[in-house]
Amino acid sequence: MYNLDISLLRTFLEVNKTRHFGKTAENLYLTQSAVSARIKQLEDLLGVPLFRRYRNNIQLTPQGERLIPHSEKILNAWTQAVQEVSLPESSSQVVIGAPQSLWEAKLSVLPIRLFEAIEDIHTRTESLDSKTIIRRLQERTIDIGFVFDHTKTDDLETEELTAIELKLYSSAADKTFSDVSENEYVMVDWGQSFSALHAKHLPQIRSPKLHASDWLMAVEYLNQIGGYAFLPTSLVSDNEYPLHSVADAPSMQREVYLCYHKSIKSQSDWENILTTIRDCI
Numbered sequence: 001m002y003n004l005d006i007s008l009l010r011t012f013l014e015v016n017k018t019r020h021f022g023k024t025a026e027n028l029y030l031t032q033s034a035v036s037a038r039i040k041q042l043e044d045l046l047g048v049p050l051f052r053r054y055r056n057n058i059q060l061t062p063q064g065e066r067l068i069p070h071s072e073k074i075l076n077a078w079t080q081a082v083q084e085v086s087l088p089e090s091s092s093q094v095v096i097g098a099p100q101s102l103w104e105a106k107l108s109v110l111p112i113r114l115f116e117a118i119e120d121i122h123t124r125t126e127s128l129d130s131k132t133i134i135r136r137l138q139e140r141t142i143d144i145g146f147v148f149d150h151t152k153t154d155d156l157e158t159e160e161l162t163a164i165e166l167k168l169y170s171s172a173a174d175k176t177f178s179d180v181s182e183n184e185y186v187m188v189d190w191g192q193s194f195s196a197l198h199a200k201h202l203p204q205i206r207s208p209k210l211h212a213s214d215w216l217m218a219v220e221y222l223n224q225i226g227g228y229a230f231l232p233t234s235l236v237s238d239n240e241y242p243l244h245s246v247a248d249a250p251s252m253q254r255e256v257y258l259c260y261h262k263s264i265k266s267q268s269d270w271e272n273i274l275t276t277i278r279d280c281i
Contacts, residue, residue: 006075006078008038008039009042009071009075010075011024011028011030011039011042012038012039012050012071013068014027015039016060016064019058021035039051049061076136076139076141077139077141093121093122094114094121094273095124095126095141096110096123096126096142096143096144096146097126097132097136097137097144097145098125098127098128098145098146099127099133099214100127100213101190101214102148102256103125103127104214104215105234106146107146107281111123113276113280117272117275117276118273121269126142128145130147130148133146134151134153134156137259137261138153138155138156138261140261143261143264143267144259144264145259146161146257147257148194148254149192149193151257151259155262156259156260156261160255160257161256161257161258162256162281163253163254164190164254164256165233166232166233166252167236167249167251167252168229168245168246169228169229169230169231169245169246170222170228170244170245171222171228171243172226174244175228175244176246176247176248177250179246180204180205180228181204182205182207182208184209184226184227184228185202185208185227186208186209186210186218186222186227186229187210187212188215189211189214190252190254193255194252198252215232218231219231219243222243228246230252231243233245233251258277258281
């Protein structure tokens with residue numbers, strides 16, 4: 001019979017993140033000896049080594065690698081359980097996951113609209129990549145996910161909500177599509193379908209100067225260093241930095257999909273939540 005302390009998994013994940021016992025101790029407000037003791041306790045509990053310790057170098061063992069997704073799943077489920085149990089009796093909670101670039105481009109006002117539409121709703125938002133969103137929806141550790149690519153999974157419902165128009169922008173004026181070079185290009189993550197369109201229109205871009213997880217990072221790079229990137233037209237005009245549309249470049253659209261587990265339909269306020277999302281987006 002295993003008696004697992006959640007703090008052991010939290011410490012394990014933090015050591016994996018920092019690869020340093022001292023930094024882990026600082027981040028978790030522990031002593032370094034306490035961090036070492038927790039890892040030793042977890043290794044004794046599982047009966048396998050989780051880290052190989054070299055001088056100034058900590059590496060996961062194969063067993064440690066396999067433990068990571070299970071640890072994340074357990075901690076996510078525990079966090080959600082604590083939050084739901086702590087809610088007042090008449091309250092409901094919705095956990096929403098989306099890529100960071102999508103939060104910035106389309107979803108920043110969604111929690112506000114939910115608060116306005118539904119009395120005593122509690123909302124938690126998370127910035128996640130698309131694969132993690134689908135996995136977390138299937139695990140039921142998030143309720144709603146927004147992704148750029150349609151997913152075909154039996155236990156999930158998927159519907160197209162809207163689209164984001166993307167155009168090629170440059171930090172310099174009077175540039176043409178033929179001016180784009182690999183050394184000046186920033187590749188923003190707009191999903192797998194965008195990558196396919198991108199390969200069609202810009203086959204010469206194989207190793208861009210920067211891969212950016214969100215468009216604001218790309219904007220900052222363009223204004224500090226210079227270059228090109230596909231960015232959302234709806235937001236670039238509001239940006240404080242001057243960026244210039246490359247007039248002869250093709251525009252692209254990224255569809256935005258709402259995903260949720262089929263079982264969530266029985267949740268109270270679900271229809272109200274869905275209506276609010278559709279109206280907001």
